[in-house]
Amino acid sequence: MTRFVVGRLVGAVVILWLVSVLAFVLFFVVPKALGNNPAVLFAGRSPDPATIAGVTRKLGLDRSYVDQYWSFLRGVFVGRHFDSGSDRSWCPAPCLGFSFRNDQPVWSQIVDALPVTASLSLGAAVLFLTVGVSSGVLSAVRRGGLFDRIAAAVSLAGVSLPVYFTGLLLLLLVSYKWHIIDNVHYVALTANPALWAWNLLPAWIVLSLLYMANYQRLTRASMIDTLGEDYVRTARAKGLPERTVIGKHALRPALTPIVTILGLDLGVLFGGAILTERTFGFRGLGAISIDAVNTQDLPVTMGVTLFAAFFVIMANVLVDIAYAVVDPRVRPR
C-alpha cells in the first residue's frame, strides 16, 4: 500500500513538472515569439527604451529560455532575486514572481485568496454531496415514485440555470428584499465562524445547485445497479434490516464512481469558482485569475494556473488512493 501511494505521488510530481514546463512555454515563450514582449506589459503605459531594458534584465528575459525556466523553478523551491541593475528585490520561496500590476508577490496573493476559495468549495462540496447522494439513494429505492420524479425535475433545473441567474436571484431575495443576510461579504473562519458560514451560505447553495444534479443522477444510476446485485439479495437473505442493506451493502459499491467525480470536481473547484466568486464579490482564486487574464498579468496567471493544476493532480492521486481503500480488489498486493 505504501509503495502504491509513493508511486502515485512520484507520478503526480512528474505531471506537475510537465505542467510547469507547459505553462512556462505558454506564458513566456509563446508571447515573445508572437512579438508580444512581456517586459512591455510590465513596464506600464508608453515606457521609454531604458525602462524596457531594465525590466528585461530584471525578469531575465534577455537570457536563454532554459536559463529562465531554471531560475523560475529554483525560485519556487529556494526563492530568487530580481535584479534590474538599479533596484534589487528578493522573492522568498515559494516564489512565483511578482505581479506586473501591483508588484506584490504572486504567492502572497494566492495565499490570501486560498481560504476564500477553500471555504467556498469545501462548504459547497459538503452540501452537494450530502443532498445529492442521499436524494439519489432515495430516488433509486423509490424508483419511478413521486420523489424520484420531483428530484429529476429539480436537478435538471439546477444544472440548467446559470450561477449568475440563481446567484443574483438569491442575493436579491435574502439580502435586498428580506434582509436576512445584509451585505454578503467574506468573513474569515478564524475571525467569526458563525458569520463565516452565514455569509457563505447563499454562495454554497448556488454552487451546490450546479453540482448536485450530477451527484443525484450518478448516485441514482449507480444504486439501481448495485440494488440488483446478487450480494444485495444475499444481504437481505441474511435477515439484515433494509436500511443496512441499502446504506451499507448497496451504497458502498455505488460510491466508487461518485468518489471519482468528486475528486475531479474538487480539483477544479479549488482552481476557483469564477462565476460564483464574481457574483458574490468574494476575492478567491477565481476572481484573481480572471483579473490577471484581463490585465495580462502573466506571473499571476501562471501562478494561479500552476496552483490549480496542483490541486487537480492531487485530487486525482487522492481518488486513486480512495479507490484502493473502498475496493479491496484494486488494492495492490
Added chain:
Amino acid sequence: MSAPFLQVRDLSVRFTTDDGVVRAVDGLSFDVHRGRTLGIVGESGSGKSVTSLAIMGLHRRGRRVSIDGQIRLDGEDLVTASSARVRALRGQRMAMIFQDPLSALHPQFTVGDQIVEAYRVHHRVSRAAARRRAAELLELVGIPEPSRRLDDYPHQFSGGMRQRAMIAMAVSCDPALLIADEPTTALDVTVQAQILDLMRDLQREFDTAIILITHDLGVVAELGDDVLVMYAGQVMEHGSVADVFARPEHPYTWGLLQSVTRLDEQRDDRLRTIPGAPPSLITVPPGCPFHPRCAYREQAGPATGTVRPALVEAAPGHRVACHLPAEVRQRIRAEEVTPAR
C-alpha cells in the same frame, strides 16, 4: 413422522409486467421434513428460483408482485406474516445458498465480516465472540487456517472455498431450513461432489430440512430424498427420488432423464433432447402446459389441450399431472423410456 417443517400449499406467484401477468408459480404444494432433502428440478424459467425467493420472502411485495397460498414454516404462515417477522426468521430459521458465490458474496467486505454480520443480526453478542463463531464455522465447512482466512476478501478465495464460505454464512444461525439454489452449478465437477458431501454432513449434524433447486438430475439423485418436477410454474410430478427415478410417470420427466449424459452405460444413439422451448409464463398453454412439446399428446386425448390435468397419485406418495391413461404411461415407459436408459 412428525409434522413437516415446511408446508407449501397452493402457492402462486404472479408478476404484473407491461407485457402482461407472469404466472411464475401456479398452484404449488409440497412438504419438507427436518433431516430430509427435496429436490426441485426443471428447466430455466420453470419457477424454481421464484419459489425459493417466495419462501424466503425476498420478493418485493407490492403492486407488481402478488403471492397467494400458504407457506407454513414450523406452522407459521409466512405469506400473511409481517415483513418484519419474515425478516427475523430469514437467516435464522431459514437460510439460503446461491448459485454463484462470487457474485453472491459482497466484494468489498471480508469473508469474516460477512459471516459475523449474518450471525450478529440474530444474536446479541460482541464482535469478538461473533468472530470466534465465524472461525468455527469456516473450520466446520472445511476451510484450512480459518482464523487467518477470516480477513480475506471473497476474490482471494477459490470457487469451491467461496461456496463453502457461503454455506458457513448460511448455517451460522443453525437454520432448520436451508434452501440451496443451484449450489454447484458454477463450480468445477470435482468441487461439486465436495460441496454436496458437505451439505449432506451438515444436514446429518443439524437435522436440517433442505430444498435443493437444480436442473441437474444427477445432483438430485445424489442428495435428494424427494423430488418435485416443475414445468411452467406447475408441478408435473412429485415423489420419492427412488420412485421417480425408477418409475418416472410424466413425459416431461422422461425427457429430463433421457437428456442426462451417462458414462456408466453404453449408448447407441445420440443424446435425446426435449424438442421446443419452455413457454413464456405470460401465455402458458391451456390444458397441460407441456402438451405442445409432448411426443405422446395424441394418445392423451383432446382434454390435454383444454383441461389442466389434476395432480393424482400414480402410486402411494407418487403424484403426477398427466392426461395419459396410467396403462398407456406404463407401456410407453416399459417400451421406450426404460430401455433407452
